[in-house]
Structure formats: C-alpha cells, structure tokens
Amino acid sequence: MTADPVSRLPGSIEETVSLLGGENYLAGRSLATVVFLALKMKRPLFLEGEAGVGKTEIAKVLSRALGRDLIRLQCYEGLDISTAVYEWNYPAQMLDIRLSEATGERDRDQIEAGLFSERHLIRRPVLQALSPTLGKGPPVFLIDELDRADEAFEAFLLEVLSDFQVTIPELGTIRADAPPIVIITTNRTREVHDALKRRCLYHWVDYPSAKLELEIVRQKVPGCRESLSREIVSYVQGLRRLDLFKNPGVAETIDWAxxxxxxxxxxxxxxTISDTIGTLLKYQDDIARLAGSEGAKLLAEVKASLSAEA
Known part of the structure; x- marks a missing residue:
C-alpha cells in the first residue's frame, strides 16, 4: 500500500530545515518557520524579494523533497484565463459537430452537452493544480512573478486562493479535493492587493548573510577553492552595498563561482573580474561603474578584510 503523501510533510521547524537542506537549499529559521506553517495550515505562501534570491527555488525544492508534481504558472502582462486556467478544444468540438451532422443527430441539448464536457476541456496550470496526481497528493503550485500579471487576473485568483475552486460557466464549479501547496512569488515591480495577501502567509526573502552565502557556494560549486569562494562572497556582498541598478542575487554568485x-x-x-563580470552583473552602467577606481577599491577592501581574518 502506498503511504499517505500527507504523512511526508515535516512535523516541526527543525524537520523543515532538514527537508530543505536535503535538497541543498539552506534556509534560515524564519523562512523554515513560515514554510512549515504554510504546509501545516494549508495556506498559500507569498514570497517577496529581489530577483535571484531563491524564491522560485523554494517551490522546486518542496516539489522534489515531498515527491509532488510541480505546476508552474509564469505570470506576464496580458495573461488571461484561456492561458492560465482552461480553454476548450475547438478543433475537436468542430469535429463532433460535423459527425453529428453526418449521423443526422438533431438533439441540440445533447450535442451541446457533448461539446462542453471534460473530454474537450484543456486544463491549464490553475486547473491542473486543483487536480491531485494519483498516489502523490496535491501538487506544488508555483505562481511565479505575480506582479507582472494584470490586476484583473490577480482579482481572479482570489476565488482560487480562497476556496481552491474555479467556476467554468459550461461545466460548473470545479473544486480541489485537497488544496495544493501554493507558492506565490513577486519581485515587487508593483504592489499586490491586500485582498490577495490576506489569504497568504508572507515572507520577505532577503539576500543571505556572508556566512550563509559562503555555505551556499560550497554546496552548489564544490569544485571552487575555499579561498576563492571567500573572495567571491566578500566581493558580492560589497557590491550589494554600492546601490547598483541591479544587485547580483545568489543565482549570480553561483554562476560567477x-x-x-x-x-x-x-x-x-x-x-579576471573584468573578463567574467558579465556572469555577475547584467547592466552596462553597473559594469562601467566597476571598471574604474571604485572597482579597484572594492577588490582591495576584500583582500584586506580576508587577510585580517586569516
């Protein structure tokens, strides 16, 4: 007999830290606490923070660690219901109409019932998230970069996040037997309405401390020399204090290492920095700023600081 997937959920904050760590995601206690509570309370988890700090990765890690399917809805301007929720298979419907005509079927209600049935329903990410996979339990539903979607679509999500259901006019209301594990991320390019936030547990994902970022580099890039790893982390931490147009995230630190x-x-x-800075910084103005004395000063400070520690 297959074990109940719910039994695989962590039973404490410490188990949550271990669960994430088992997938090489190093989480501080505050993040592990809100993840544990979201799983325990079956509430969506709303993660805000700068790009590249690991918000999306949390959903991927939970999917792997819990053995659940990952359903990802990538948000963008103009995202609509037909792309995010469902649409009808129009070619198949037209074929059914032609077959009905060929066989002499005249019952309009019967024809319409056949056209707008589950057989012709194309499930997009939202509907997929409301349908648990047999033997795996409810999926992890990642709504990525919600701030890029229109406010009208954000308003539509209120029904989904409140009752985990979607209303399809031709079919009725489809409800999830058990709520999915919902992770919502935003880079805060615009404010998300309070009505949606109230339905979620909230956490700001900040840049990691130097100690934590060094441990991340050790795990993600095991071939990187210890001394170089320390220089890389110290240099990146220094860059984030310069108020650049776009500070490098943890993903860029790993790429650079x-x-x-x-x-x-x-x-x-x-x-070396000049030759490889494109893996770390993505805007020419930021790169040009480090090409002069400011970049040399930062490197000197990094070397001096690490020498003092040694």
Missing part, C-alpha cells in the same frame, strides 16, 4: 572554477582561477584580480 562556477565560471571562475571552469577557468581554473585561484583568486580574484582586476583582469
């Missing part, structure tokens, strides 16, 4: 490891670098120097 990977790139320098592939190039067999053992330490940071001005030439």
């Amino acid at each position: 990977t790139a320098l490891t592939e190039l067999d670098r053992v330490a940071l120097d001005p030439e």
